[in-house]
Amino acid sequence: MSKSNTNTRTQTRASLFTPFIAIILPVIIASAVLYRLDPLEPVHFPLDKINRSAITVPLLNKNMRLGSEKAAEGQVLGPEDLVYDAALGVVYTGCEDGWIKRITVNESVVEDWVNTGGRPLGLAFDGNGDLIVADAYKVTGFHIYV
Template identity: 65%
Template sequence: MNPRVLHGSEKIGEGQLLGPEDIMYDPKLGVIYTSCGDGWIKRVTVNESAVEDWVNTGGRPLGLALGYSGEVYVADAFKEVV
Protein backbone atom coordinates (compact mmCIF):
# COMPACT_ATOMS: atom_id res chain seq x y z
CA MET A 1 0.00 0.00 0.00
CA ASN A 2 1.18 3.49 -0.80
CA PRO A 3 1.73 5.34 2.51
CA ARG A 4 0.99 8.68 0.81
CA VAL A 5 -2.38 7.67 -0.64
CA LEU A 6 -4.28 9.71 2.00
CA HIS A 7 -1.79 12.59 2.09
CA GLY A 8 -3.71 15.87 2.09
CA SER A 9 -7.06 14.23 2.83
CA GLU A 10 -9.45 15.50 5.50
CA LYS A 11 -11.29 13.41 8.10
CA ILE A 12 -15.00 14.21 8.02
CA GLY A 13 -17.49 13.25 10.70
CA GLU A 14 -14.96 11.81 13.12
CA GLY A 15 -16.81 10.88 16.31
CA GLN A 16 -20.20 11.64 14.72
CA LEU A 17 -20.70 8.49 12.64
CA LEU A 18 -21.46 5.25 14.51
CA GLY A 19 -20.35 2.27 12.44
CA PRO A 20 -20.55 3.80 8.96
CA GLU A 21 -21.27 1.11 6.38
CA ASP A 22 -21.63 2.65 2.92
CA ILE A 23 -21.24 6.04 1.27
CA MET A 24 -22.87 7.65 -1.73
CA TYR A 25 -22.13 11.00 -3.36
CA ASP A 26 -24.82 13.22 -4.88
CA PRO A 27 -23.00 15.54 -7.28
CA LYS A 28 -26.07 17.75 -7.88
CA LEU A 29 -26.39 18.64 -4.18
CA GLY A 30 -22.69 18.30 -3.30
CA VAL A 31 -23.43 15.98 -0.37
CA ILE A 32 -22.24 12.59 0.78
CA TYR A 33 -24.70 10.20 2.42
CA THR A 34 -23.49 7.47 4.77
CA SER A 35 -25.46 4.69 6.45
CA CYS A 36 -24.67 4.12 10.13
CA GLY A 37 -25.04 1.26 12.61
CA ASP A 38 -27.50 3.19 14.78
CA GLY A 39 -30.08 3.38 11.98
CA TRP A 40 -29.22 6.91 10.88
CA ILE A 41 -28.38 7.95 7.38
CA LYS A 42 -26.18 11.00 7.77
CA ARG A 43 -25.73 13.73 5.19
CA VAL A 44 -22.37 15.46 4.90
CA THR A 45 -22.08 18.77 3.07
CA VAL A 46 -18.78 18.47 1.25
CA ASN A 47 -17.70 22.12 1.12
CA GLU A 48 -18.53 22.76 4.78
CA SER A 49 -17.73 19.30 6.21
CA ALA A 50 -21.02 19.64 8.14
CA VAL A 51 -22.62 16.38 9.32
CA GLU A 52 -26.39 16.23 9.89
CA ASP A 53 -28.85 13.51 10.87
CA TRP A 54 -30.90 13.04 7.72
CA VAL A 55 -33.16 9.96 8.10
CA ASN A 56 -33.40 7.23 10.72
CA THR A 57 -34.61 3.97 9.19
CA GLY A 58 -35.27 2.35 12.55
CA GLY A 59 -33.20 -0.57 11.32
CA ARG A 60 -29.69 -1.24 10.04
CA PRO A 61 -29.06 0.55 6.73
CA LEU A 62 -26.27 -1.19 4.85
CA GLY A 63 -26.23 -0.04 1.23
CA LEU A 64 -27.09 3.22 -0.50
CA ALA A 65 -27.74 4.04 -4.14
CA LEU A 66 -28.67 7.25 -5.95
CA GLY A 67 -31.58 7.04 -8.40
CA TYR A 68 -31.80 8.83 -11.74
CA SER A 69 -34.11 11.52 -10.33
CA GLY A 70 -32.09 12.08 -7.15
CA GLU A 71 -33.97 9.64 -4.93
CA VAL A 72 -31.96 7.71 -2.34
CA TYR A 73 -32.41 3.93 -2.20
CA VAL A 74 -31.52 2.17 1.04
CA ALA A 75 -30.84 -1.52 1.64
CA ASP A 76 -31.75 -2.14 5.29
CA ALA A 77 -30.91 -5.48 6.94
CA PHE A 78 -33.81 -5.27 9.41
CA LYS A 79 -36.61 -4.05 7.14
CA GLU A 80 -38.86 -6.15 4.91
CA VAL A 81 -39.91 -5.11 1.45
CA VAL A 82 -43.69 -4.96 1.21
Protein backbone atom coordinates in the same frame (compact mmCIF):
# COMPACT_ATOMS: atom_id res chain seq x y z
CA MET B 1 -32.08 -78.41 -7.74
CA SER B 2 -33.85 -79.71 -10.72
CA LYS B 3 -32.32 -79.85 -14.14
CA SER B 4 -34.90 -77.54 -15.67
CA ASN B 5 -34.20 -74.81 -13.10
CA THR B 6 -30.43 -74.94 -13.80
CA ASN B 7 -31.11 -74.92 -17.52
CA THR B 8 -33.27 -71.80 -17.21
CA ARG B 9 -30.55 -69.95 -15.28
CA THR B 10 -27.93 -70.87 -17.85
CA GLN B 11 -30.16 -69.69 -20.68
CA THR B 12 -30.89 -66.42 -18.87
CA ARG B 13 -27.19 -65.74 -18.29
CA ALA B 14 -26.41 -66.59 -21.90
CA SER B 15 -29.21 -64.36 -23.17
CA LEU B 16 -27.87 -61.42 -21.08
CA PHE B 17 -24.23 -62.11 -21.89
CA THR B 18 -24.66 -62.14 -25.67
CA PRO B 19 -26.05 -58.56 -26.05
CA PHE B 20 -23.52 -57.32 -23.51
CA ILE B 21 -20.65 -58.70 -25.59
CA ALA B 22 -22.30 -57.57 -28.82
CA ILE B 23 -22.40 -53.96 -27.57
CA ILE B 24 -19.29 -53.63 -25.42
CA LEU B 25 -16.79 -55.55 -27.55
CA PRO B 26 -17.16 -53.37 -30.69
CA VAL B 27 -16.86 -50.22 -28.56
CA ILE B 28 -13.63 -51.47 -26.98
CA ILE B 29 -12.20 -52.52 -30.35
CA ALA B 30 -13.14 -49.19 -31.98
CA SER B 31 -11.57 -47.26 -29.10
CA ALA B 32 -8.34 -49.22 -29.38
CA VAL B 33 -8.15 -48.73 -33.16
CA LEU B 34 -8.85 -44.99 -32.92
CA TYR B 35 -6.27 -44.62 -30.16
CA ARG B 36 -3.60 -46.28 -32.31
CA LEU B 37 -4.51 -44.20 -35.38
CA ASP B 38 -4.45 -40.87 -33.54
CA PRO B 39 -1.33 -38.90 -34.56
CA LEU B 40 -1.24 -36.89 -31.31
CA GLU B 41 2.30 -35.81 -30.57
CA PRO B 42 2.58 -33.34 -27.69
CA VAL B 43 4.93 -30.41 -28.27
CA HIS B 44 7.11 -28.85 -25.60
CA PHE B 45 5.75 -25.44 -24.57
CA PRO B 46 8.46 -22.79 -24.15
CA LEU B 47 8.90 -21.87 -20.49
CA ASP B 48 9.56 -18.21 -21.22
CA LYS B 49 5.92 -17.88 -22.30
CA ILE B 50 4.55 -18.95 -18.91
CA ASN B 51 7.27 -17.90 -16.47
CA ARG B 52 7.04 -14.20 -15.86
CA SER B 53 9.01 -12.30 -13.30
CA ALA B 54 7.31 -11.87 -9.96
CA ILE B 55 5.63 -8.55 -9.26
CA THR B 56 6.65 -7.01 -5.96
CA VAL B 57 4.14 -4.80 -4.21
CA PRO B 58 4.94 -2.68 -1.16
CA LEU B 59 3.13 -3.62 2.04
CA LEU B 60 2.13 -0.01 2.65
CA ASN B 61 1.05 2.51 0.04
CA LYS B 62 2.13 5.88 1.44
CA ASN B 63 0.31 7.82 -1.30
CA MET B 64 -3.06 6.21 -0.66
CA ARG B 65 -4.50 9.07 1.39
CA LEU B 66 -2.95 11.91 -0.57
CA GLY B 67 -5.54 14.60 -1.24
CA SER B 68 -8.07 13.19 1.22
CA GLU B 69 -9.20 14.68 4.49
CA LYS B 70 -11.12 13.42 7.49
CA ALA B 71 -14.72 14.55 7.71
CA ALA B 72 -17.19 14.13 10.57
CA GLU B 73 -14.68 12.26 12.70
CA GLY B 74 -16.34 11.03 15.90
CA GLN B 75 -19.79 12.23 14.81
CA VAL B 76 -20.77 9.24 12.66
CA LEU B 77 -21.28 5.86 14.35
CA GLY B 78 -20.21 2.86 12.24
CA PRO B 79 -20.69 4.22 8.72
CA GLU B 80 -21.40 1.42 6.27
CA ASP B 81 -21.77 2.90 2.79
CA LEU B 82 -21.15 6.32 1.25
CA VAL B 83 -22.97 8.06 -1.58
CA TYR B 84 -21.89 11.44 -2.89
CA ASP B 85 -24.43 13.87 -4.33
CA ALA B 86 -22.42 16.25 -6.52
CA ALA B 87 -25.38 18.58 -7.14
CA LEU B 88 -25.85 19.34 -3.43
CA GLY B 89 -22.24 18.76 -2.36
CA VAL B 90 -23.21 16.29 0.38
CA VAL B 91 -22.27 12.75 1.33
CA TYR B 92 -24.91 10.34 2.62
CA THR B 93 -23.95 7.43 4.86
CA GLY B 94 -25.88 4.74 6.71
CA CYS B 95 -24.95 4.38 10.40
CA GLU B 96 -25.31 1.52 12.85
CA ASP B 97 -27.83 3.44 14.97
CA GLY B 98 -30.30 3.47 12.05
CA TRP B 99 -29.75 7.04 10.95
CA ILE B 100 -28.84 8.07 7.45
CA LYS B 101 -26.57 11.04 8.00
CA ARG B 102 -26.01 13.84 5.54
CA ILE B 103 -22.55 15.39 5.66
CA THR B 104 -21.90 18.70 3.92
CA VAL B 105 -18.51 18.31 2.29
CA ASN B 106 -17.16 21.85 2.51
CA GLU B 107 -18.15 22.60 6.11
CA SER B 108 -18.14 19.02 7.49
CA VAL B 109 -21.58 19.63 9.01
CA VAL B 110 -23.25 16.36 10.05
CA GLU B 111 -27.03 16.21 10.01
CA ASP B 112 -29.26 13.34 11.18
CA TRP B 113 -31.31 13.09 8.01
CA VAL B 114 -33.61 10.01 8.08
CA ASN B 115 -33.96 7.25 10.69
CA THR B 116 -34.77 3.92 9.02
CA GLY B 117 -35.44 2.12 12.29
CA GLY B 118 -33.07 -0.61 11.20
CA ARG B 119 -29.51 -0.91 9.92
CA PRO B 120 -28.93 0.83 6.56
CA LEU B 121 -26.16 -1.07 4.78
CA GLY B 122 -26.29 -0.01 1.14
CA LEU B 123 -27.03 3.36 -0.41
CA ALA B 124 -27.38 4.27 -4.07
CA PHE B 125 -29.04 6.87 -6.26
CA ASP B 126 -31.48 5.70 -8.93
CA GLY B 127 -31.96 7.29 -12.34
CA ASN B 128 -34.28 9.97 -10.93
CA GLY B 129 -31.81 11.03 -8.25
CA ASP B 130 -33.76 9.34 -5.44
CA LEU B 131 -31.79 7.62 -2.68
CA ILE B 132 -32.32 3.85 -2.47
CA VAL B 133 -31.49 2.27 0.90
CA ALA B 134 -30.89 -1.42 1.58
CA ASP B 135 -31.64 -2.10 5.24
CA ALA B 136 -30.53 -5.24 7.08
CA TYR B 137 -33.60 -5.38 9.33
CA LYS B 138 -36.25 -4.45 6.77
CA VAL B 139 -37.62 -6.86 4.19
CA THR B 140 -37.84 -4.24 1.46
CA GLY B 141 -35.55 -1.32 0.79
CA PHE B 142 -36.48 2.31 1.32
CA HIS B 143 -37.05 4.75 -1.46
CA ILE B 144 -36.21 8.22 -0.17
CA TYR B 145 -37.02 11.17 -2.38
CA VAL B 146 -34.24 13.73 -2.20
